[in-house]
Every structure is written in C-alpha cells, then in structure tokens.
Amino acid sequence: MTNRWFDDAGPVVRPYAMTRGRTRSSAKDAQLDLIALVIADSPDAAEPDDGSAAAGDLLPEEEDKLLADHSFVPEHFDILALCRRSPLSVAELAAELDLPVGVVRVLIGDLVEAGLVRVTRPVPPAELPDESILREVINGLRAL
Amino acid sequence: MGFGRSERGGRTAPAEPVTLKILVAGGFGVGKTTLVGAVSEIKPLRTEELLTEASRPVDSTRGVEAKATTTVAMDFGRITINEALVLYLFGTPGQDRFWFLWDELATGALGAVVLADTRRLENSFAAIDYFERRSIPFTVAVNCFDDAERYPAETVREALDLDGAVPVLLCDARQRESARDVLISVVEHAMRSAARAPADM
Numbered sequence A: 001m002t003n004r005w006f007d008d009a010g011p012v013v014r015p016y017a018m019t020r021g022r023t024r025s026s027a028k029d030a031q032l033d034l035i036a037l038v039i040a041d042s043p044d045a046a047e048p049d050d051g052s053a054a055a056g057d058l059l060p061e062e063e064d065k066l067l068a069d070h071s072f073v074p075e076h077f078d079i080l081a082l083c084r085r086s087p088l089s090v091a092e093l094a095a096e097l098d099l100p101v102g103v104v105r106v107l108i109g110d111l112v113e114a115g116l117v118r119v120t121r122p123v124p125p126a127e128l129p130d131e132s133i134l135r136e137v138i139n140g141l142r143a144l
Numbered sequence B: 001m002g003f004g005r006s007e008r009g010g011r012t013a014p015a016e017p018v019t020l021k022i023l024v025a026g027g028f029g030v031g032k033t034t035l036v037g038a039v040s041e042i043k044p045l046r047t048e049e050l051l052t053e054a055s056r057p058v059d060s061t062r063g064v065e066a067k068a069t070t071t072v073a074m075d076f077g078r079i080t081i082n083e084a085l086v087l088y089l090f091g092t093p094g095q096d097r098f099w100f101l102w103d104e105l106a107t108g109a110l111g112a113v114v115l116a117d118t119r120r121l122e123n124s125f126a127a128i129d130y131f132e133r134r135s136i137p138f139t140v141a142v143n144c145f146d147d148a149e150r151y152p153a154e155t156v157r158e159a160l161d162l163d164g165a166v167p168v169l170l171c172d173a174r175q176r177e178s179a180r181d182v183l184i185s186v187v188e189h190a191m192r193s194a195a196r197a198p199a200d201m
C-alpha cells in the first residue's frame, strides 16, 4: 500500500485518511466479520480503582505512550475506550463512531497488532453452531 | 451495550459471548428496517461501507461507475439472548447492484428472512435465488401491508416456486411478536436443514 494521497482513482477518500490510505488491515488478511467481538481486557491491576476515571478511559500515561507512536489517531483511542466498557462487535463500533466498516476494520487491526485488543472468531463460515445453541436461541426468542 | 461483563471493579476477564447473525433481505421498501427495529433491543444502527475501487470485485468494474465511490448502508439490530449468546440482525441493502456486499453479510449467517410484498413479489426473487444458491436456510415472510390483498401462504409459495421445506409466513413487520415468530421460524428451519444435511465436507 502506498502513501500517495492521489492515485489513479482520484483523491483518497477522506475517512481513509486516518488509516493513511490503507483499505485493508495488515493483521493477517482475515477480514474481520461484522459480528466479531472486539475485546479489550482491563488495563492491568495498576489502574486506580477510585472511580476517578470513567470506565474504559485510557490512563494518561497509556495515552502518552500511544500518542508517541505516530501511527495512532484519536479514533484508535475511541475504539479502545468503548471496548473496555464491554465487548462490541465490529458493526457496533462502526455505527458508534460513525465510520465506514472498512476504516474501523483497519483501526482494529492496528490495535490487535499492538496487543491492545483481541477479537473473537465467530462461528466459522459454512458451519452451523451446535444444535444446543440453536435451541437456546429459539427459547430466548420465545421469551421475548 | 454492556453484556457479558461482571461488575467492573471485579476485574474479571469479560465473557466472550457467541455471536450469531440473521439477515433480513427483500426488495426496496418491503419493511426490512421496520422488522429489525421491531425486535431489536437497540434502535436499529446503521453502518456504512465505502465501496471504492479496492473493495469492488474486478469483474464488476466495467461500465460507467468504474471510478465512483459509493456508500452502502446496512442497518442492524441486536437481541441479547443471554450473556453468552447475542443475535445480530442485518437488513441487507435493497439495491441489487450491491449483491457482492451480501457475500460478506451472508458468510457465517445462521439463516435469513426474505420479506415479500404481494403487490411486487418479483422484488424478492433476487434474494430467494441468492439464498437458494448458497444453501442458506431462509423463511419467506409476507409483510401484510394494509392496502395489499391477502393471499394464503400456500399461494405465495406456489407463485415463488419455493421448495416445500421453506417456511412461508404472513407477518406484520411492525409488530414485535410477529417479527419474533419470523425469526423463530428461521432458526427452526436452520436446525432442520442442518439435521437433513449433516456436514457434507
């Protein structure tokens, strides 16, 4: 992937500027499924537990460290903060941040590479979940 | 937000719920977003995908739109079955020319709803063909618009030339119970299909 801002197709689409023009995550090449959950484990026990920071917020020193790495943009922090509150699907993150799914995928890929989040594998394509899971879904829906 | 995680102070690792998806397809304006909204626990959210040269399959780039960038919106909802199981519903984009987005949506889908309107049944053909070809279990739900003539489900089945195993229901996409019954039908059908065709690979 080049860093040129113009290519044969014209200017790089604006939202992709924050991914430096990358349209594909470098993390492996597996496309993140829309319902893959992005999980950020709590920052280690060093985090003060006095409620001074809102749940999920980055610690100042964490933020400094990440900012020193110029490949991170504020949207990376937004994703990290949201996922620390509770696991969120790729689709939910895209909706929440109001960014195209493709952009969010690239940003998540960066966070995965930096070891800041991990991603669940949804049920492998072409494989139905267990019958017991399907029964659970049916019962859950009946109870709605 | 906020499932599968015990109270924050506890610092336990968050549970990792299993996520499943069901697609809601059908022609333009047939009630896809309405159905998703009727059962979702969250207001339907919207994600957008920018389709650029890079994400377009090579064989579809011929023609006028070769350099265009298009935005395609999909809306989706969520039903948390329990803390270990979350079901997502995706309304597919109605325009047929974005069929290749469906591939991504369809990958790993548990099943699908094809919404049909008896006044323009032909608008559901594309979705039916698509799911049939990919062997994705689907239920046809006839959305009963107030001013549409009512036909029995069997008449619709014949008109659509559906396999006998495909459930056909009449529904009102605005009603939660009705939308829920459609989803139950999809999951039951998926279960029967799985039993009939055990892993053939």
Ligand SMILES: Nc1nc2c(ncn2[C@@H]2O[C@H](COP(=O)(O)OP(=O)(O)OP(=O)(O)O)[C@@H](O)[C@H]2O)c(=O)[nH]1
Binding pocket: B027, B028, B029, B030, B031, B032, B033, B034, B035, B091, B093, B094, B143, B144, B145, B146, B147, B171, B172, B173, B174
């Ligand atoms: N009378 C009646 N109106 C409905 C029903 N379902 C949907 N509508 C209305 O039909 C219109 C279209 O519904 P949508 O849910 O937006 O349809 P859609 O399939 O998402 O449309 P697109 O995304 O544009 O393809 C809206 O004005 C709904 O209020 C129904 O069961 N009965």
Ligand SMILES: [Mg+2]
Binding pocket: B032, B033, B034, B075, B091
């Ligand atoms: Mg819609």
